[in-house]
Amino acid sequence: MDTRQREIGTFEQRMSEPGFWDRPDDARRTVAALKHAKRTVDDWSARQGALEHLGGLLELAEGESDEALLADLSQELEGVETRIADLELRSLLSGEHDALGALIIIHPGAGGTESQDWADMLLRMYLRWAERHGFPTRVLDLQPGDEAGIKDATVEIDGEYAYGHLKGESGVHRLVRISPYDAAKRRHTSFASVHVTPMVDDTITVDIAPADLRIDTFRASGAGGQHVNKTESAVRITHLPTNLVVQSQAERSQHRNRENALRILRSRLFVHLQEIARQKTEARSAPKKDIDFGSQIRSYVLQPYTMVKDERTELKVGDVHAVLDGALDPFIDAYLKHKTS
Numbered sequence: 336m337d338t339r340q341r342e343i344g345t346f347e348q349r350m351s352e353p354g355f356w357d358r359p360d361d362a363r364r365t366v367a368a369l370k371h372a373k374r375t376v377d378d379w380s381a382r383q384g385a386l387e388h389l390g391g392l393l394e395l396a397e398g399e400s401d402e403a404l405l406a407d408l409s410q411e412l413e414g415v416e417t418r419i420a421d422l423e424l425r426s427l428l429s430g431e432h433d434a435l436g437a438l439i440i441i442h443p444g445a446g447g448t449e450s451q452d453w454a455d456m457l458l459r460m461y462l463r464w465a466e467r468h469g470f471p472t473r474v475l476d477l478q479p480g481d482e483a484g485i486k487d488a489t490v491e492i493d494g495e496y497a498y499g500h501l502k503g504e505s506g507v508h509r510l511v512r513i514s515p516y517d518a519a520k521r522r523h524t525s526f527a528s529v530h531v532t533p534m535v536d537d538t539i540t541v542d543i544a545p546a547d548l549r550i551d552t553f554r555a556s557g558a559g560g561q562h563v564n565k566t567e568s569a570v571r572i573t574h575l576p577t578n579l580v581v582q583s584q585a586e587r588s589q590h591r592n593r594e595n596a597l598r599i600l601r602s603r604l605f606v607h608l609q610e611i612a613r614q615k616t617e618a619r620s621a622p623k624k625d626i627d628f629g630s631q632i633r634s635y636v637l638q639p640y641t642m643v644k645d646e647r648t649e650l651k652v653g654d655v656h657a658v659l660d661g662a663l664d665p666f667i668d669a670y671l672k673h674k675t676s
Contacts, residue, residue, distance in 0.1 A: 437532070569592055634646065
């Protein structure tokens with residue numbers, strides 16, 4: 336808490352310096368950081384006040400042997416403890432861009448329908464996780480598989496600290512199960528890759544010259560009725576200097592798809608430039624791994640036993656179906672604590 340107080344003092348002193356507002360980009364970043372630091376301090380102060388209030392009531396209840404009041408206080412205390420645990424977890428989200436929204440890109444590995452179905456299961460898992468946390472989501476691009484599942488998906492999860500929570504999901508995810516697409520009911524292993532980047536906001540400047548872009552339109556391949564299939568509403572943008580390619584086809588409007596594609600490009604280009612500058616310092620700037628054996632960060636086993644195991648933290652959870660329904664918090668918490676230990 337003392338660290339946050341010092342940060343607030345530093346930010347406020349910086350804002351009072353002559354010429355501060357003449358640098359709008361720096362000013363936006365400083366103001367955003369100041370708001371974040373103040374919100375953290377206010378939250379801790381509120382929790383501390385609630386604990387002190389409960390402590391006084393507890394002494395009163397014990398002195399009067401009021402069992403009903405003690406039971407009520409016990410429930411209130413559990414709620415305060417939960418909020419404190421949330422704040423402790425938030426303290427681990429100290430990365431430069433942890434407070435931003437997240438952009439999740441999912442690709443199936445080799446294996447056709449099997450891997451495409453697995454990629455679709457992962458997409459649902461992250462959407463359910465976001466729903467549990469009240470984070471709005473938007474599917475910016477979705478390419479359905481030939482028979483089932485998806486060939487590609489790009490999803491925006493909007494919400495404070497969405498990126499900080501999900502950044503550890505980047506990597507290869509492995510599924511072992513009895514295949515629903517195998518008439519012989521054999522066990523199959525499928526892979527899919529997940530790439531998580533921060534969804535850049537107005538505090539981050541990414542300069543993109545119009546001359547560096549090639550913009551193509553095409554007919555959307557996903558569901559959406561006759562309108563989607565008869566008009567070239569989908570947009571693909573290629574950033575020529577880096578050869579980064581993004582696309583959006585989730586909206587019926589070509590204009591909105593273009594806006595979405597540009598937002599995706601800004602986020603991917605931002606990370607790309609960071610990778611060049613930092614070389615190999617952070618997980619998201621590590622070389623891409625093959626979507627295959629030996630490179631997975633997490634295994635989801637449905638047969639011959641049920642278990643989800645994170646290969647980095649060694650955390651194991653037996654209820655695979657709950658995890659696939661969005662119960663990812665134990666793995667997220669374990670990863671954040673593992674990275675700071």
